[in-house]
Amino acid sequence: MALSQDRKKALRTIGHKLNPIVIVAGNGLSENVLIEIDRALEDHELIKIKYSVGDRDLKNELIKQTEKSTRSTLIQSIGNVGLFYRAAKEPDPKKSNLAQRY
Template identity: 55%
Template sequence: MPLSNDEKKHLRRMGHNLNPVVTVAGNGVSEGVLAEIERALSDHELIKVKFAIGDREAKKLAMDEVCSKTGAELAQTIGHIGLFYRKAEKPNPKLSNLLR
């Protein structure tokens, strides 16, 4: 279900001080990168991913691929950084960026 504008605004506010936890580089969205993004989304629910890809279209395709393969929503993009959100079934209060 797509996020509303108010939900995106709230997530952007919460994600402002986060640092990227995963970097997608020249090899694109590989299985190892997807596994790390899955783990980070399960633990933290709200993460930043850096896309070190030069072409704007390739960057957009990579962000769409991450969304489709992980079930995450893209809350914001600024430059090379994407802010992704996926609600956890049982969030861990010590790890979740939303509950801290």
């Protein structure tokens, strides 16, 4: 999903206030973790994921796998936290991190 630089900047601004909603640790991207990430993206559209894996190369690989497996877009990665976006099929304004800000 290609996003304009202005759109990414707006999403980063919103994401700044968010806390990580999913933590990927030693077991990596298990099926249950991917299901939880998929559910969170459908509910919130913009989420932070924390990667507690220690190795930078492994973290980068997990971020790429997360993008591919969830069909989301990495907006920003700082330290061990990645900010991901995927538009919801039917956004719920009560749950979406975007609905109240746009």
